[in-house]
Amino acid sequence: MRQQLTRFTDAERRVAQALLADYPVAGLETVARFAKRAGTSGPTILRFVSRLGFQTYADFQNALHEEIHVRLQGPLTRYPSQGHPEKRDLTENVTQALADNISKVGKTFHQDDLQEITALLCDEARTVFFLGGRFSHILATYFHHYMRELHPRVRLVRDTSAAWADYLLDVKPGDVLVTFDFRRYQADVLEFAKAATAQGATIILITDVWYSPIASLAHKVVACPVEIPSAFDSGVAGLATVEIIVSAVVEELGTDAKERMTTLEGLRKSFRLGQ
The missing domain is CATH 1.10.10.10 (Winged helix-like DNA-binding domain superfamily/Winged helix DNA-binding domain)
Incomplete structure (x- = not known):
């Protein structure tokens, strides 16, 4: 729609x-x-x-x-009720489903949306916050690890919601909140997004094809297919989305990103870090 x-x-x-x-x-x-x-x-x-x-x-x-x-379906609802398929068939079915999900992201992630998201993430006047739920926090962390090598003002909202108010304290108008929220959408993630929006943050939402309630607050929404032959939803399409956006950010920043990464590599070598 x-x-x-x-x-x-x-x-x-x-x-x-x-x-x-x-x-x-x-x-x-x-x-x-x-x-x-x-x-x-x-x-x-x-x-x-x-x-x-x-x-x-x-x-x-x-x-x-x-x-x-x-x-609202959880893993128990989707738990396989039939007998176990042959291992070879299971491997083929799951890998095909994963490949299909990645392919769908490539077809539905519109270039205009990617350009707008990239522009927001490349703006060094903005602090970029990353937030995820119980499972999707992994994707938020992965995205943050990439972006901190490219952007001087990025923060990961840690996965203990009791401390989230500490992060909201620093959200300013114009900042960006990249939020991951997949079914069964978390109330605390929604509340954080509402509070950040009230403080003037721009929301980029990465969610599933049924859309998190946060979609009504978001400036941009990227929908990822998650269904595979398993009790659990897959995060592979979400991971592919992160990879696409990071690639676009690297291309947009060009030599600025390269200089920052060169400086970082020098610091790591001087302290014998990351080797």
Whole structure:
């Protein structure tokens, strides 16, 4: 839906923005209430739903209910109930699913979005914060490790939420918060993003295809497929997203990044670090 915004009429775009601002709650309301929220008419709501590919408003709401069910699934829900496949088949199935997920990222990560994200991350006037959840903190840490070699003002929000207020204290207007949040989306990560937004931070969200609630706060959203033949979701597409963005940052910074990395290598050698 985000990718189709430019194809909607002005009235339909208001409907889409109202839905994204309180997703999926707005779409679960009656047509009249949804129209009032979006500042438009009932027929516009129905045209919008039709543009999304649904024959009726009831079909649209049924799809939202199904999506909520999928978004809330945990490992136990997805735990394989069938017998064990041959190891060779399992390896092939999983590796193919991983490859497909990476391929989908390459096809859906629009160049305009990548350029905007890159520009934000290359701006040394901004401090860039990295935040993840219980599992996705690994991706946030990985991204931070790369970026601290390229950018002088980056901070990793450590994974103990009791100390997160210490990081919020330093968030200033114009700073960037790169947030990783995948199903089953964490309330504490959402609250941090809300607080950072209130303090003027720009949110870049990396999430799954069902979208974290943080999407309504985000300036840019990158959706990563996560499903593989396993009880657990995969982080490989999220990792690929990080690699793509880092490559774009290196290219954009050019010689500035090279000089910083050269200085860093010299410091490591002088202290016999990282060898």
